Amino acid sequence: MAEFFQLLVSGLATGSIYALAAVGFTLLWQASKVINFAQGEFVMLPAFFILIGTQVLGWNFIVALLFALICTLVLLGYFFKRVIIDPMLPHGVLPIVIATIALGIVMRDSVKEFYSAEAQPFPAVFSEETVSVFGAVISVQDIAILITSLAAITLLQVFLTRTRTGRCMQATAQNRAVAEILGVNVKRMILYTFLINAALALMASVLISPIYLAKFSNGQSIGLIAFIAAIVGGFNQVRGALVGGLLIGVIDNLSAAYISAEYRTAFPLILLIIIILVRPQGLLGTAEERTV
Amino acid sequence: MKFSKVAVAAAVGAAMIAGSAQAQxxxxxxxxxxxxxxxxxxxxxxxxxxxxxxxxxxxxxxxxxxxxxxxxxxxxxxxxxxxxxxxxxxxxxxxxxxxxxxxxxxxxxxxxxxxxxxxxxxxxxxxxxxxxxxxxxxxxxGAAQSMPKLAAYLKDGVKASSVGVIWVNDDFGKGGRDTVITELKKRGISIAVDLSTEVGQADFASDVIKLKNSGSDAVFAYLHEEESARLLKEIKKQGLRQPIVGETTLMNQKVIDLAGDAANGAKGHVGLSADAxxxxxxxxxxxxxxxxxxxxxxxxxxxxxxxxxxxxxxxxxxxxxxxxxxxxxxxxxxxxxxxxxxxxxxxxxxxxxxxxQSFLVEVVGGKQKIIEVLPKLGN
The missing domain is CATH 3.40.50.2300 (Response regulator)
Structure with a gap:
């Protein structure tokens, strides 16, 4: 029982980081029908902005974090929207898919070329001590990661539902034309969505890099798992992405421990197939109708 | 005509220079x-x-x-x-x-x-x-030379009667795992848990929890460098108490740099060490x-x-x-x-x-510390 509890907490912690990346997928999809296949690299890159701050420029972690936040918002939020998405959007979803795949490759290879192909140590933001809960030894870092991620997603949900700007963003997501008629500054709302996605990516990067180490190739696995989490939970619901992320994290841990470590990467995909067959809109997603 | 003679002479000269450089x-x-x-x-x-x-x-x-x-x-x-x-x-x-x-x-x-x-x-x-x-x-x-030394250390140095083995599922890891398990069993040491991991694996939470609950007296880790560092960090995060023993890769300075404090206390056998x-x-x-x-x-x-x-x-x-x-x-x-x-x-x-010659090493304060110098096998 203690082992199960430890696996559960650890899985929820990792899953909550996947959820941060998965929420980014759903936000961009809702706001502008963009599927960002560079989302994993968006999580990988901010860790290197911080390392540039601490290792190259010699700043302390907090200053480096602020530097990374500015770089992330400007490059992965503003410029991503203006330089890649805006020109591509009129041409449909497929060119954007191709463009973001290419962007992911460019980001990965740029870090490899200009920083290092080797993994880099990354400072832990939380205590690495352990506590005993009901006979199970639980990592403080896991608990802190879980709380931080859930708090961030809850705040986002509150922002989207309880503030005027958030409701304008939701209106834009639901029906862009009507929102525009009602006087919503649609372009600004979409920009906010991209900036929030970038900020969530930075948060995921800071939480996951102390465990996975900072490496140019980290984005590949994180991006794939976050994408699966978003589909499993429901691509058009923030809370769906949260549930999907947590579920994938827990299933990954439990399947590796109790079924097969060799096939652990296959279980999230099996879950994805089952969800698509049984409930195509995802666990918490809503069915969308389109005229064809 | 004059030009072609010059060109031929230049080409022959260049070829001779190139040939001479190649020969050198x-x-x-x-x-x-x-x-x-x-x-x-x-x-x-x-x-x-x-x-x-x-x-x-x-x-x-x-x-x-x-x-x-x-x-x-x-x-x-x-x-x-x-x-x-x-x-x-x-x-x-x-x-x-x-x-x-x-x-x-x-x-x-x-x-x-x-x-x-x-x-x-x-x-x-x-x-x-x-x-x-x-x-x-x-x-x-090779693993055939180093594993007998490690198994002897686990028996006589660590006094382990059961060991949890975690290894990377490729040719390097399988070869080491097979050899060390044979050597451990020869010395009457049982295998409490036998865990395979993947090359490039990032998340070791479930593996460490299984090691922690295996009841083994020690853990033997045989992974590549980056995965070793991630394993050591997860071991520290989960508060695993068993001694961690490994071969050269676990003791690698890069692993120590990547894992930071989490590497302290790890022990192992190294064939070559900059701190020798x-x-x-x-x-x-x-x-x-x-x-x-x-x-x-x-x-x-x-x-x-x-x-x-x-x-x-x-x-x-x-x-x-x-x-x-x-x-x-x-x-x-x-x-x-x-x-x-x-x-x-x-x-x-x-x-x-x-x-x-080879060495038994412990990581102390982020550095390799030689515990014992082992002689050539042929001696």
Whole structure:
């Protein structure tokens, strides 16, 4: 029982980081029908902005974090929207898919070329001590990661539902034309969505890099798992992405421990197939109708 | 007419100069993991090889010829390593150095065997030297040499009666896992849990929880460098109390740097260490650190030794003959008295395995601390 509890907490912690990346997928999809296949690299890159701050420029972690936040918002939020998405959007979803795949490759290879192909140590933001809960030894870092991620997603949900700007963003997501008629500054709302996605990516990067180490190739696995989490939970619901992320994290841990470590990467995909067959809109997603 | 005579003379002159330059140099191919999962180990090896040949060239080269070194990147991909070895052979390499990953060596050493070109590798899986290839040579212990020493340490040093084994599911890991389990069982030590992990695995939470609850007296870890660091960090995060014991990769300085405090207390056997109480090794480490800004790991020492092996064997033969090189190296002992660049006395057997002193090490304060010096197996 203690082992199960430890696996559960650890899985929820990792899953909550996947959820941060998965929420980014759903936000961009809702706001502008963009599927960002560079989302994993968006999580990988901010860790290197911080390392540039601490290792190259010699700043302390907090200053480096602020530097990374500015770089992330400007490059992965503003410029991503203006330089890649805006020109591509009129041409449909497929060119954007191709463009973001290419962007992911460019980001990965740029870090490899200009920083290092080797993994880099990354400072832990939380205590690495352990506590005993009901006979199970639980990592403080896991608990802190879980709380931080859930708090961030809850705040986002509150922002989207309880503030005027958030409701304008939701209106834009639901029906862009009507929102525009009602006087919503649609372009600004979409920009906010991209900036929030970038900020969530930075948060995921800071939480996951102390465990996975900072490496140019980290984005590949994180991006794939976050994408699966978003589909499993429901691509058009923030809370769906949260549930999907947590579920994938827990299933990954439990399947590796109790079924097969060799096939652990296959279980999230099996879950994805089952969800698509049984409930195509995802666990918490809503069915969308389109005229064809 | 006048112009064509000048052109012909220029072409002949250029050809003569090119031919003369070619005759004054010897090509060596260094096929190694410069990117991908093995970049950490590959770059250490490559930097040491480059440094060694710069020294050799500055001192007059080998038999008066300058070494023309070309580095080829396997991208830590077995199939790509095969293509790179073929390219190095096509480019006319006299000897090929590398790679380090056993899964790569497994698929490319057949090419050097067919071409009858010696290949000096950094790989440690047992099959490298048991497949009857007379052209392949190690630079460090294979698992068959190091695991008996480790099993003896787990029994007598750690006093373990059961051990949890965690290993990476590739040729390197499987070879080490099979050998250590056989050696542990020979000594009456039971295997509490046997966990395979994947190359490039990032999340070790479930593995560490299983190790923690296995009831073993110690954990034996046999993974690559980056995965070792992630495992050690997860072990610290989960508060695992059992002693962590490993082989050379776990004790690697890069692992210690990546894992930080989490590496402290880990113990293991290393065939080569920059902290070894051997003046020549420490002098090499100092030169390496001054040149590259980081301390070499055992792969750096292996690369350096590989380069000086090429120099010593060729000068001993007095000619550049790849086939004779392989014959000469079998059964050869090179002492630092004869070739200072070899750093420690080393003997190659008839299969290409090496024998030299080795060390039991503990990580203390982010550094390797030598606990015990183990003699050559042949002594």
């Amino acid at each position: 140099s010897v090509k060596i191919g260094n096929v190694v993991e410069l990117t991908g999962g093995g970049a950490t180990v590959g770059n250490n090896w490559k930097n040491a090889v480059v440094m060694a040949f710069e020294e050799i060239n500055a001192a007059g080269g080998i038999l008066g010829k300058t070494v023309e070194l070309t580095n080829y990147d396997t991208q830590t991909n077995a199939q790509n390593s095969r293509a790179m070895v073929q390219k190095a052979l096509d480019d006319g390499s006299y000897v090929i150095l590398g790679p380090i990953y056993s899964s790569s060596t497994k698929v490319n050493m057949i090419l050097t065997q067919r071409a009858e070109i010696p290949q000096i590798v950094g790989s440690e899986a047992p099959f490298i030297t048991t497949s009857g290839n007379p052209y392949v040579f190690r630079t460090s212990f 109480p051997v003046p020549a090794v420490r002098a090499f480490a100092k030169k390496f650190e001054a040149k590259y800004g980081n301390k070499p790991d055992h792969n750096g020492i292996k690369g350096y030794v590989a380069a000086y092996t090429v120099k010593y064997v060729t000068e001993k033969m007095g000619k550049f003959d790849s086939k004779a090189f392989a014959r000469t190296l079998h059964g050869l002992t090179i002492s630092p008295k004869d070739e200072p660049g070899i750093l420690m006395e080393v003997t190659w057997d008839d299969k290409g395995d090496v024998d030299r």
